[in-house]
Amino acid sequence: MTTSTPTMNNKPLIRPKGSWLAIPATLWLLVFFVAPLVIVVAVSFMERGRRGGIVQEWTTENYTYVDDTYKPILERSLYIAGYTTGICLALGYPLAFFISTRKSVRMRQISLFMVILPFWTNFLIRTYAWRVLLGNEGLINTVLLDIGVIGKPLEIIFTERAVTIGMVYGFLPFMVLPIYASVERFDFRLVEAAHDLGANDWSAFWRVVFPLTLPGVVAGCILVFIPAVGAFVTPDLLGGRDGLMIGNLIQRNFRGTGHWPRGAATSIALMGIVAAGLLVYMLVVERSSRTPRRVAAGMEAQNKWVATFSQIRASVMRPIERVTDSISQGISTIQKSLQLSQIWRIRRDMAIRWIGKIGLWLNPIVCYAFLWLPIVILVAFSFNDSRSTNRWGGVTTQWYGNIFNNIVGSEARFSTAEMIESLQSSMIVSLSATAISTILGTMIALSLVRSRFFGKPILNGLLYLPVSIPEITQGISLLLFFNVIFDYLERVWGLHLAFGYATIIAGHVSFNISFVAIVVQARLADMNPRYEEAARDLGANEWRTFWKVTFPLILPGVLAGALLAFTLSLDDFVVTFFTSGVGTTTLTVFVYGLLKLTVTPEINAISTIMILASTLLVGLSLLLQGRSTNR
Amino acid sequence: MRKSIILFIALALLVGLVPQLTNAQDDEMEDWTCPEGLAGKTLSIYNWSTYIAEDTVPNFEELCDVDVVYDVFESNEAMLARIREGNPGYDIVVPTDYMISIMIGEDLLEPLNHDLIPNLVNVSEQFLDSPFDSGNVYSVPYQWGTVGIGYNVNDVGAEVTSWEDLFEYDGPVAWLEDSRAMISFGLILQGFDPNSADPDEIAEARDYLIDNSSNVQVIAADDGQAILQRGDVDMTVEYSGDIFQIIDECGCDDFAYVIPEEGSVVWVDNLAIPVDAPEPELAHAFIDYVLDPQVGADISNYTAYASPNQAAIDMSLIDEDFLSDPAIYPTDEVMDRLYFIADNPDAELDYLDAWDEIVIFSGN
Numbered sequence: 005m006t007t008s009t010p011t012m013n014n015k016p017l018i019r020p021k022g023s024w025l026a027i028p029a030t031l032w033l034l035v036f037f038v039a040p041l042v043i044v045v046a047v048s049f050m051e052r053g054r055r056g057g058i059v060q061e062w063t064t065e066n067y068t069y070v071d072d073t074y075k076p077i078l079e080r081s082l083y084i085a086g087y088t089t090g091i092c093l094a095l096g097y098p099l100a101f102f103i104s105t106r107k108s109v110r111m112r113q114i115s116l117f118m119v120i121l122p123f124w125t126n127f128l129i130r131t132y133a134w135r136v137l138l139g140n141e142g143l144i145n146t147v148l149l150d151i152g153v154i155g156k157p158l159e160i161i162f163t164e165r166a167v168t169i170g171m172v173y174g175f176l177p178f179m180v181l182p183i184y185a186s187v188e189r190f191d192f193r194l195v196e197a198a199h200d201l202g203a204n205d206w207s208a209f210w211r212v213v214f215p216l217t218l219p220g221v222v223a224g225c226i227l228v229f230i231p232a233v234g235a236f237v238t239p240d241l242l243g244g245r246d247g248l249m250i251g252n253l254i255q256r257n258f259r260g261t262g263h264w265p266r267g268a269a270t271s272i273a274l275m276g277i278v279a280a281g282l283l284v285y286m287l288v289v290e291r292s293s294r295t296p297r298r299v300a301a302g303m304e305a306q307n308k309w310v311a312t313f314s315q316i317r318a319s320v321m322r323p324i325e326r327v328t329d330s331i332s333q334g335i336s337t338i339q340k341s342l343q344l345s346q347i348w349r350i351r352r353d354m355a356i357r358w359i360g361k362i363g364l365w366l367n368p369i370v371c372y373a374f375l376w377l378p379i380v381i382l383v384a385f386s387f388n389d390s391r392s393t394n395r396w397g398g399v400t401t402q403w404y405g406n407i408f409n410n411i412v413g414s415e416a417r418f419s420t421a422e423m424i425e426s427l428q429s430s431m432i433v434s435l436s437a438t439a440i441s442t443i444l445g446t447m448i449a450l451s452l453v454r455s456r457f458f459g460k461p462i463l464n465g466l467l468y469l470p471v472s473i474p475e476i477t478q479g480i481s482l483l484l485f486f487n488v489i490f491d492y493l494e495r496v497w498g499l500h501l502a503f504g505y506a507t508i509i510a511g512h513v514s515f516n517i518s519f520v521a522i523v524v525q526a527r528l529a530d531m532n533p534r535y536e537e538a539a540r541d542l543g544a545n546e547w548r549t550f551w552k553v554t555f556p557l558i559l560p561g562v563l564a565g566a567l568l569a570f571t572l573s574l575d576d577f578v579v580t581f582f583t584s585g586v587g588t589t590t591l592t593v594f595v596y597g598l599l600k601l602t603v604t605p606e607i608n609a610i611s612t613i614m615i616l617a618s619t620l621l622v623g624l625s626l627l628l629q630g631r632s633t634n635r
Numbered sequence: 636m637r638k639s640i641i642l643f644i645a646l647a648l649l650v651g652l653v654p655q656l657t658n659a660q661d662d663e664m665e666d667w668t669c670p671e672g673l674a675g676k677t678l679s680i681y682n683w684s685t686y687i688a689e690d691t692v693p694n695f696e697e698l699c700d701v702d703v704v705y706d707v708f709e710s711n712e713a714m715l716a717r718i719r720e721g722n723p724g725y726d727i728v729v730p731t732d733y734m735i736s737i738m739i740g741e742d743l744l745e746p747l748n749h750d751l752i753p754n755l756v757n758v759s760e761q762f763l764d765s766p767f768d769s770g771n772v773y774s775v776p777y778q779w780g781t782v783g784i785g786y787n788v789n790d791v792g793a794e795v796t797s798w799e800d801l802f803e804y805d806g807p808v809a810w811l812e813d814s815r816a817m818i819s820f821g822l823i824l825q826g827f828d829p830n831s832a833d834p835d836e837i838a839e840a841r842d843y844l845i846d847n848s849s850n851v852q853v854i855a856a857d858d859g860q861a862i863l864q865r866g867d868v869d870m871t872v873e874y875s876g877d878i879f880q881i882i883d884e885c886g887c888d889d890f891a892y893v894i895p896e897e898g899s900v901v902w903v904d905n906l907a908i909p910v911d912a913p914e915p916e917l918a919h920a921f922i923d924y925v926l927d928p929q930v931g932a933d934i935s936n937y938t939a940y941a942s943p944n945q946a947a948i949d950m951s952l953i954d955e956d957f958l959s960d961p962a963i964y965p966t967d968e969v970m971d972r973l974y975f976i977a978d979n980p981d982a983e984l985d986y987l988d989a990w991d992e993i994v995i996f997s998g999n
Contacts, residue, residue: 054980055741056719077995140807141866161867162807162852244853245998256994260812261987262716393865422705487720500911503723586679586724587704597684597707 025451026463029444029517033466036514037478040485044477047484048268056262066269074253074270081250082277084164085233088171089179092228095172095374096179097221098367103180104187115368116184120571122375123177124618127575128595129611131241133378134170135161135599136385136393138242143381143393162244170238175231176375179224186220187213189530204353205360222285226472229281234274234474237577241599250274251476258480258582268484271477282472379615386608393605403609423610426594432505433580433590434573437512442566444513445520446558452521453528470518479582482511486583503585511579516572520565527561667927669699670751670920678917679704681714681725683904684857685877686778688937695924701917709856710812718743722911726918731902733815735774736767736978738907744773745908751919754926759945762903767978774905775922776943778876778935781965781973782816782900785860785878785892790869798824798895801870802847809863809871810848810997812856814990815976816900817844817872823898829974832982841989848997863890874902875963879939892962894969901965901973903943928952939963 051061070078099119106112122130137143138160145157160166190213198208214221236251243249250270257267386404390397407420452464470478486507493499535557539549555562577592584593598607676699680692684707692703706725708714711734718728718738730738738744749755755763755775762776786795790806798820801808810817819829821840831837852868859871864881871878878892906925908918924930931944932952939957941964947953957963965973979986 052984055737055983056716073992073995139865139867245848245851245994248994253991253995256991259713259716260710261712261814261991262719263987483720490721502721586681586706587677589704589706 022451022455023457025447025455029448029521030463030466032444032517033470033514036482036485036510037470038466040478040481041473043484043488044268044271044481047265048272050265052263052265056264058264063265066265067273069266070269070273074250074273077248077250077253078273078277080164080248081233081235081274084167084171084247084249085229085235087168088175088232089225089229091168091172092176092179093221093225095367095371096176096224097183098364099371100180100183100187100220102364102368104184104190118372119177119180119375121615121619122379123575124571124621125379125611125615126592126595127174128237128241128577128592128599129382129607129614130174130378131170131238132599132607133382133611134166134173135241137378137381138166138169139393146395161242163246164243166242166244167235167239167247167249170242171232171235173374173378174238175228176371178227178231182223182227183217183220185526186217190216204349204356206353206356209360225285226282230278230472230474233278233281234476236476237596251474254476254480258483264484267480271480274474275477278472278474379611382608383612383615385605386612388605388608391605403605404613406606407609407613422589423591423594426589426591429505429588430574430591433508433512433588434570436505436509437516437573438566438570440509441513441516441520441569442562445517445565445569446524446562448517449521449524449528450554453525467518467521470515471522475515475576475578478511478515479579482507482579483582503583504588507583507585508580508588508590511583512573512576515576515579516569519568519572520562523565523568524558524561527558527564531557667698667924667930669924670916673917673920674700676914676917677702677704678727678914678921679706679725680727680921681706681708681717681909682727682729683707684709685860685880686729686904686938686940688933691925691930691934694930695921698924699917699920709858712814715743718909722909724913725909726912726914727921728907728909729777729904730774730907731904731976732765732767733976733978735905735907737980738909739768739773740978740980743910745910745912745915746772747775747908747922748919751916752923752926754923757926757928757931757944757946759943759948762943765903767975768905774907775926777904777906777925778938778940779901779903779943780875780940780963781894782811782813782872782902783875783878783892783894783962784870785863785873785881785890786870787863787866787889788891789889790866795870795891795893796896798897801872801895802850804850804870806850806870807852807868808850809853809855809859809868810851811859811872811874812854814986817993818986818989819900819974819976820844820897829898829900830977830979832979832985834982834985837982837985837989841993844993845996848993851997854994854997874940876938876940879957879963883939894962894965894973896972898972898974900976901970902975 047058048066049062049064051059051063051065053059103112103115103119106115135142139145140157140159140161142161144160145154148154149157160169194212194216195208198212203211234251234254235249236255239247239249239252240255243252250273254267254270254274257263257270385393387399387401388397389400389402409420448463448467452460452467486503490501493501531554535553536549539553540546544552575592577596580590580593581596584590595610598610678695678701680703682705686707687705692705695701696703708717711731714728714730715734715737717723718725719741722743735744749771752775755771758776762779763771765771765776768774784795784798784801791804793800795801795804818837818840821844822829822831822836825836825839825843827833827836827840831840853862855862855871855873857874857877859868859873860877860881862868863871863873863878864885873892875892875894878890882890882892906922908915908922912918925934926944928944928947928950929952931942932947932950935942935944935947936954936957941957942948942953948958961969
């Protein structure tokens with residue numbers, strides 16, 4: 005290797021010493037993630053007792069049942085998730101591009117927070133907003149009917165369309181954030197270079213920009229597809245009969261009919277689909293991004309595991325490559341025969357640039373409208389002097405008054421005190437889960453990037469497991485796991501334990517570790533190792549190097565990871581739903597109860613307060629950040 | 636002559652005594668006193684959604700100086716699944732009749748101490764000593780009602796009288812996430828016993844429901860009234876009181892509730908204490924509190940379900956409009972068409988599978 009390119013130095017700087025850093029997170033994941041999954045697999049081969057529960061009789065009939073009965077729903081879940089991912093990508097990529105190309109840091113932050121802010125309001129409330137908008141007598145239908153565009157209401161609510169819209173809305177930030185991260189890192193001089201070499205915008209984009217931002221795209225697609233395919237809240241609130249998804253069936257088997265083995269088998273089937281999807285994805289991506297990933301691949305290739313895997317893959321891919329290569333040769337022959345004259349080429353390129361520019365301006369407008377319209381309407385209707393969700397009856401503040409007079413939802417019989425209590429529960433859970441997962445996640449990220457040891461690829465895989473498993477599977481696996489453990493403790497030691505904060509936090513940490521670790525890993529991989537080398541040359545020991553050089557450099561990554569963990573934890577409904585006990589109702593679980601049962605305007609007022617609170621919080625952090633960068 | 640004197644004296648006594656009696660009871664109900672030694676404890680209630688008056692819980696908290704954690708469930712089966720997992724810490728659950736016998740059969744309920752529930756005398760005999768819990772060892776009745784069709788009068792444009800009207804309606808409808816009730820409608824329409832344990836009959840009922848499901852938009856988990864009110868469906872299968880709640884709330888003639896002529900489910904929900912309840916004593920106090928005539932009447936006046944509290948009815952504490960409404964307190968003739976759901980342990984899995992398939996294949 006020559007030393008002409010700085011990134012070619014792939015010798016790890018901190019040798020095996022750092023590997024212990026991976027231990028706490030690994031243990032946590034083994035206990036609270038892998039063990040529960042093993043239990044799910046075991047239960048999926050058992051029988052249901054005559055009165056529910058599990059009987060240890062081995063059988064495969066649960067899988068036969070899933071195959072016979074649940075197949076149409078599995079297929080539907082798959083294509084709803086596919087649509088959702090596709091739409092998110094089409095909307096999210098240009099948006100991420102728009103955000104990361106803003107000139108000033110402030111503008112970039114603002115436009116990014118404009119995407120994240122709706123994401124900070126409760127997921128359920130965002131979904132509820134769509135129920136209000138899409139209903140047969142909802143705002144969209146009412147307005148369209150009034151202005152005479154349609155003769156009878158559009159049937160959107162309780163269809164697959166409604167579920168797709170709701171999920172695109174819910175998951176768009178998952179697509180935008182990783183793409184934004186990779187576009188932001190992208191060196192735009194490469195585009196200039198491409199232009200200088202004669203590429204127009206089109207080919208510069210597809211040959212240079214897109215391949216280099218592909219890791220972000222892949223991450224985004226995975227982050228959207230997986231929660232989408234296992235979703236149960238959105239189809240529950242918007243889907244009705246036609247939008248029923250596999251997540252609903254799993255939920256019913258655990259919390260409705262109590263057929264645990266069947267629910268377990270369904271979860272395994274869902275995981276199978278996700279795994280198959282991921283594999284196809286990896287094969288495709290690996291192929292199309294061979295060049296930019298070669299460096300990373302080289303680093304890993306020494307490892308036997310990876311080598312074996314890539315051999316298997318190569319044997320699968322070679323025939324496919326041959327076909328695709330001949331196709332692309334054919335295309336380039338056609339392209340050559342269609343060579344345009346110089347002047348037409350310039351005109352064409354100008355047209356592409358023009359269209360691209362319009363697209364780049366239109367997309368953010370559409371996206372921001374899409375993201376903010378439901379929220380604006382919620383806020384507006386929180387002042388509506390009518391119980392109706394589609395007619396304006398004048399301005400009132402009575403709904404806010406109700407909240408402060410301890411009435412929340414006049415039909416739901418929830419009190420404001422209960423809401424405050426649930427907010428406290430949420431804070432206890434989110435803050436604890438964020439603290440634990442940030443520490444453990446950062447540690448494991450450091451050890452994975454900086455040291456080499458036996459079993460590292462397995463550990464990497466372990467880390468991606470929580471990200472690549474639908475939340476509902478995690479939820480029910482924890483439910484089964486804690487049940488089995490508590491049962492055992494009671495039988496053997498007479499210890500009576502119950503679901504509560506500990507179980508919820510355990511679940512939250514195990515999905516958060518991965519998110520933190522992935523974000524921090526990305527930051528670490530991005531860091532120029534020369535700074536550390538320099539520090540060591542200047543006599544700093546490892547400890548000092550870490551705190552004086554490495555940590556300040558990765559701090560933004562750690563903070564981003566913590567923020568992500570906090571947001572995910574605060575917003576989580578599914579894992580909490582399956583692991584909570586009595587009196588640990590978090591805000592999301594509280595809101596779910598509220599939304600299921602009422603059409604009361606107080607919900608709009610609560611949502612408005614929540615939006616306001618998160619805006620203030622985000623604004624404050626912006627202000628603080630601005631101050632520290634100014635200094 | 637002697638007879639008429641006795642009659643006269645009896646009448647005089649009645650006239651003279653009755654007001655006194657009611658007065659005495661008046662005092663009693665105004666200050667239901669909380670037993671000693673409960674202050675500072677926490678009671679956890681697991682009840683159906685929209686199923687209690689606004690002030691029931693706050694008043695109890697004040698009277699006993701305790702905290703109440705109040706969680707809701709959407710179906711008997713969901714509640715059962717939760718308790719089967721091992722009671723997470725509830726002191727009060729509210730299962731329906733057949734669910735009481737299931738839970739007794741699985742040792743999921745604690746026997747009640749009737750000495751701690753003096754207000755049990757207020758309950759109508761009609762609802763005591765029921766076959767699902769003879770002697771009320773484990774449960775006391777809370778409220779009762781029926782399953783029927785709630786509909787938007789303007790959108791449907793005709794009077795709904797039967798299940799056939801629902802199945803044949805050309806417009807959006809909602810069904811109820813209550814497997815036993817829904818399948819029982821299929822069974823009676825096919826001429827079978829609504830509590831059939833015969834797998835073939837259950838399968839026929841299932842097919843009948845699937846064949847008649849093309850207009851179903853959503854199978855609602857006890858929120859059919861909200862979906863109806865929002866205008867997303869024109870008709871919904873729902874528990875009686877939920878529909879009366881929205882009729883009451885809008886104060887309009889837009890909605891109506893009907894018990895279909897083919898027959899339907901009548902049910903009684905009951906207060907019970909699940910095993911391993913952390914505060915059984917406080918739970919008994921709460922049960923006694925709910926059976927107080929005024930408290931019971933307040934609940935039923937608010938939720939628009941029928942009250943089993945005879946004392947509350949005798950003392951005219953229940954809204955006259957509700958008492959005289961045959962859709963809430965059905966006439967004997969309607970009562971003859973109603974049936975209770977029975978616990979069928981051997982057919983539990985058949986019902987479960989049938990319902991699963993109905994949920995998945997309806998509309999196809």
